[in-house]
Amino acid sequence: MRRHAGRGRLLAVVLLLILVGLWELLPAIGLADPFFTSSPSRIIAAARWLFAHGFWKDITVSLVEYGWGMLWAIIIGVVLGWGLGWYGMVAGLVEPYITVLNAAPRVALLPLLILWLGIGIESKIAAVFLGAFFPIVFTVMKGVRTVDGSLIQLARSFGARDLRIFTTLAIPSTVPFIVAGLQIAVGRGLVGVVIGELLAAQAGVGHMIALAASSFQTDRVFVGLLLLTVFGYLVTEVIKIIERRLENWRA
Amino acid sequence: MKIQIDKLDVDYPLRKDRGSLKALQGVTFGVQDGRFVCVIGPSGCGKTTLLKVLAGLEKPSRGTVLLDNAPISGPSAGRAMVFQSPSLLPWRTVLMNVIYGLEIQGHSRSAARGMAREYIELVGLRGFENSYPRELSGGMQQRVNLARALVTSPRLLLMDEPFVGMDPQMRNYMQSEVERIWERTRQTTIFVTHLMEEAIFLADEIIVLSARPGRVRMVLPVEFQRPRTSELKRSPEFHRLEDELREVMDREFLEAMREAVHGVVA
Numbered sequence: 001m002r003r004h005a006g007r008g009r010l011l012a013v014v015l016l017l018i019l020v021g022l023w024e025l026l027p028a029i030g031l032a033d034p035f036f037t038s039s040p041s042r043i044i045a046a047a048r049w050l051f052a053h054g055f056w057k058d059i060t061v062s063l064v065e066y067g068w069g070m071l072w073a074i075i076i077g078v079v080l081g082w083g084l085g086w087y088g089m090v091a092g093l094v095e096p097y098i099t100v101l102n103a104a105p106r107v108a109l110l111p112l113l114i115l116w117l118g119i120g121i122e123s124k125i126a127a128v129f130l131g132a133f134f135p136i137v138f139t140v141m142k143g144v145r146t147v148d149g150s151l152i153q154l155a156r157s158f159g160a161r162d163l164r165i166f167t168t169l170a171i172p173s174t175v176p177f178i179v180a181g182l183q184i185a186v187g188r189g190l191v192g193v194v195i196g197e198l199l200a201a202q203a204g205v206g207h208m209i210a211l212a213a214s215s216f217q218t219d220r221v222f223v224g225l226l227l228l229t230v231f232g233y234l235v236t237e238v239i240k241i242i243e244r245r246l247e248n249w250r251a
Numbered sequence: 252m253k254i255q256i257d258k259l260d261v262d263y264p265l266r267k268d269r270g271s272l273k274a275l276q277g278v279t280f281g282v283q284d285g286r287f288v289c290v291i292g293p294s295g296c297g298k299t300t301l302l303k304v305l306a307g308l309e310k311p312s313r314g315t316v317l318l319d320n321a322p323i324s325g326p327s328a329g330r331a332m333v334f335q336s337p338s339l340l341p342w343r344t345v346l347m348n349v350i351y352g353l354e355i356q357g358h359s360r361s362a363a364r365g366m367a368r369e370y371i372e373l374v375g376l377r378g379f380e381n382s383y384p385r386e387l388s389g390g391m392q393q394r395v396n397l398a399r400a401l402v403t404s405p406r407l408l409l410m411d412e413p414f415v416g417m418d419p420q421m422r423n424y425m426q427s428e429v430e431r432i433w434e435r436t437r438q439t440t441i442f443v444t445h446l447m448e449e450a451i452f453l454a455d456e457i458i459v460l461s462a463r464p465g466r467v468r469m470v471l472p473v474e475f476q477r478p479r480t481s482e483l484k485r486s487p488e489f490h491r492l493e494d495e496l497r498e499v500m501d502r503e504f505l506e507a508m509r510e511a512v513h514g515v516v517a
Contacts, residue, residue: 150338157306157332158352158403159325168351172342249342249383 038218043226046219050208059227061203065121066193069128073185076129077136078178084137085144085174086166095141102134107195114200124196124204131192132185136178143177144170179243186235194228252318252329252406252439254282254305259314261300273464274300278314280458280467287433287440289450291496292460292468293504298443299335301465302409305441306332318407328356331405333413337392339384345371345395346380352403363402370398373432390421397429401436408440414449423481426452434478447496452484459499462507469499 020040027034034042047055084091084098110127117123147170155165197206205224212220259278262271274297282288290298303309304316307326316323318330331352339348346367353363371380374394384392393413400408410429414422426449433440433453444450450457457471473492475483483489 148338150334150336151340153308154332154334154338155351155355156308157326157330157334158355159327160355164355168355169340172340175342249344249385 035216035218038222042219043222046217047223050220050223055208058203058205058208061121061207062193062197062205065124065196065204066128066189068121069125069192070132070185070189072125073129073132073136073189074182077133077181077185078140078174081137081140081181082144082166082170082174085141086170091141098134098137102138106130110196110199113196119200119202124193124201127192127196128189129192131188131190135184135188136181139177139181139184140174143174146177147173175246176243179239179246183236183239183243186239187232190228190232190235253284253320254407254439254441255315255317255320256280257315257317259301259304259316260312261297261304261309262312275304276464276466278460278465278467280470282439282441282456284439285437286455287442287453288456288458289442289444289454290458290460291444291447291450291500292465293462293500293507294445295463296460297463297465298445298460299411301460302332302411302441302443305407306330306409308332328403329405330407330409331400331403333396333400333408333410335411335413335415337384337389337396339392339395341384344381344383345376345387348384348395349398349402352399356403366402367398370402371395373401373435374398374428390417390425393417393425394428397432401432404436404438406438408438410440410442412443412445414444422449427481429453430477430479447493447500448484451489451492451496452479452481457496459496459503461503462510468503471496 023037024040026032027037027039038046080094084095109130110123113123113126113130117126151169152165155169160168193204194206194209197204198210201207201210205227209221209224212218212224257279259275260273261275262273264271278301290301292298300309304311304323305318307323307330340351343351346364349367349371350358350360350363353366354360358366368380371377374397376391376394376398379387379391384395387395397413400410414425417425429442430453442450442453451473454473457469457473458467459469459471460466461468471492475488
């Protein structure tokens with residue numbers, strides 16, 4: 001089996017090389033129009049030009065927006081998730097709103113956010129937050145509710161009060177749920193930043209993509225696209241590593 | 252810790268106006284300090300309920316329960332319960348599981364660690380301090396459960412069928428272990444079981460409960476010398492006691508069956 005997996009990986013690399021090769025070759029021999037498809041060499045050239053002309057600033061802006069949005073989503077999502085899971089009354093009060101908001105197509109809220117917060121980074125932070133917050137709050141809430149009843153009874157038999165049960169049982173048992181929520185949230189947050197920047201922004205990777213597309217510079221659009229893809233992939237991998245670290249008692 | 256239970260009733264309310272389920276009815280008995288008492292009875296007779304009342308996890312519906320002449324107001328540091336399932340925190344190592352009770356009772360982690368190591372050794376788990384529960388067998392997990400209760404030096408130890416689900420060899424072994432450990436600690440112990448052999452081997456005194464609602468059917472003193480070894484189980488005196496106990500329990504069982512049939516007819 002192992003050897004087969006290794007061979008599969010090798011084949012995947014070969015296939016990738018073939019696809020990239022075709023992408024380069026087809027426009028070169030006139031079978032595809034590079035105006036629409038671009039090509040690897042054109043993308044590299046566009047990337048060089050962009051990095052030489054202040055692309056770092058766009059990247060920094062996007063990272064700052066993403067970072068703040070994710071940070072708030074994680075803090076508020078986790079704390080609210082704990083509260084909703086633990087205190088039935090809070091849940092009765094807040095849960096309906098969260099459920100309805102979650103069901104609403106949040107992309108449609110973006111114009112409103114831009115109206116309220118302007119076209120600066122604030123509206124993008126809000127967009128990231130709205131994307132990432134819901135999967136976190138829901139999974140954490142579910143996590144708190146699945147705390148093993150026999151463990152709660154055990155803690156009580158030692159004389160533990162609610163707060164102690166919460167810190168020693170509820171919080172540790174929600175860790176896998178936080179990670180699971182995060183796995184969904186990182187992608188949703190990225191969608192938030194890009195859509196926000198596409199819609200109205202002064203800087204950012206999404207803003208660059210929007211500008212490039214409106215001036216028919218397909219190569220630059222692809223640079224932005226690839227950058228976002230690689231970034232999304234890396235963040236997901238980091239989450240996986242964190243998960244493995246935290247969960248060594250399980251495997 | 253001295254226990255006095257007088258006319259204890261525990262009812263569980265049933266759903267929506269369907270009355271209540273009587274788990275225990277008029278239970279009266281006393282336990283002197285430092286005794287090992289086994290409570291035996293058919294399943295569903297309220298054995299666990301009795302332990303939960305003593306642990307402070309369940310309130311009496313009527314009657315009084317006094318521990319050292321004082322009524323129970325809730326769980327407290329002087330009592331510890333060994334649950335039927337090991338109930339270990341899966342994200343904590345053996346050592347950190349054993350200190351859990353101490354931690355709740357306000358000991359510092361460093362002081363608790365030292366105490367925990369001693370009890371981990373006592374239950375024969377030295378070398379497993381840093382293992383996670385999933386890496387241990389059921390019997391080993393149950394010994395962690397035992398150590399976690401013992402390390403809090405309870406004056407009353409409550410054990411709820413702690414060896415259920417173990418194979419006979421492991422069970423024998425664990426019975427001898429508990430006997431050996433108890434020889435050293437000698438705290439008042441209430442041990443719930445449904446196995447006669449186990450009760451006779453461990454107890455100074457056996458309390459036989461009836462089928463639901465649980466009432467005290469008989470209090471049977473067991474006067475074998477300690478320390479006891481598994482040799483004891485092969486002696487004629489042991490078998491005589493077992494026969495006596497079996498007779499009471501068989502009668503109890505038949506009565507319960509008859510009542511169940513009546514219940515259906517009525």
